[in-house]
Amino acid sequence: MLLILLQLDDKAKGKVSKLRYKINELFETIQGEGSFTGQPSIFLRLQGCPVGCSWCDTKHTWEINETLLIPSTDMLAKRKEDDRWANVSVDEILEIFNAQGFQAKHIVITGGEPCMVDLRPLCNALEAKGFSCQVETSGTFEILVSESCWVTVSPKVNMKGGYEILTSAMQRANEIKHPVATEQHVDDLKALLVKHSIEDTPVYLQPISQKDRATKLAIDTCIENNWRLSVQVHKYIGIE
Incomplete structure (x- = not known):
């Protein structure tokens, strides 16, 4: 019986080692948003997103064009944003961490829309090596992550792609981070919280831009509702 279990375990490991994730960027920086603001982090930016947010600052991750598949070495060598991506296995991701000499132990899996896959x-393998995981998602796809993964849902309402916010995603969230520029964005969030029965999950408002009007709206609304402010610190201090 022990031999059979070991063989099954080996097969499972083999399947994991063959899994590949479409990665646009992989880099070490400081998390600039939400609960982990200031936390040294390794960002895994996945390729592919059909949601279609008009203000998205990573539109180069939207399309999965097979002609733009590149080796992981070329992906790591990129010095500016583009829509090329690499197909990288879980084992290779861990090898890259070591080769790059990354020190951070917090992993942010973002996109694109990472919950398309x-x-x-990935989370289980990273956590087995002592990393903590965080996923940033629009809440429009089922969230398939480890139990201990921190889930940041940034709900995208009435976007071009036509996707609905899922109750399962909202209720799985460890934090809700909502971009705002107008009162309508605030009203949309309040309606979502009621619709999906969200009461105790921390809510962060994030100005869509660094303009005074959006920032003031976020500050005033946070004070009024006892929510929290997320100001994209990385943009203010000029890092990726």
């Missing part, structure tokens, strides 16, 4: 094998 099953992230459980």
Whole structure:
């Protein structure tokens, strides 16, 4: 019986080692948003997103064009944003961490829309090596992550792609981070919280831009509702 279990375990490991994730960027920086603001982090930016946010600052991750597939070495060598991506296995991701000499132990899996794919094998492998995981998602796809993964849902309402916010995503969230520029964005969030029965999850408002009007709206609304402010610190201090 022990031999059979070991063989099954080896097969499972083999399947995980063959899994590949479409990665646009992989870099070490400081998390600039939400609960982990200031936390040294390794960002895994996945390729692919059909949601279509008009203000998205990573539109180069939207399309999965097979002609733009590149080796992971070329992906790591990129010095500016573009829509090329690499197909990287879980084992290769861990090898890259070592080769790059990354020191951070917090992993931010973002995109694109990372929850288009099953992230459980990736999260489990990273956590087994002592990393903590955080996923940033629009809440429009089922969230398949490890139990201990921190989930940041940034709900995208009435976007071009036509996707609905899922109750399962909202209720899985460890924090809700909502971009705002107008009162309508605030009203949309309040309606979402009621619709999906969200009461105790921390809510962060994030100005869509660094303009005074959006920032003032976010500050005033946070005070009024006892929410929290997220100001994209990385943009203010000029890092990726």
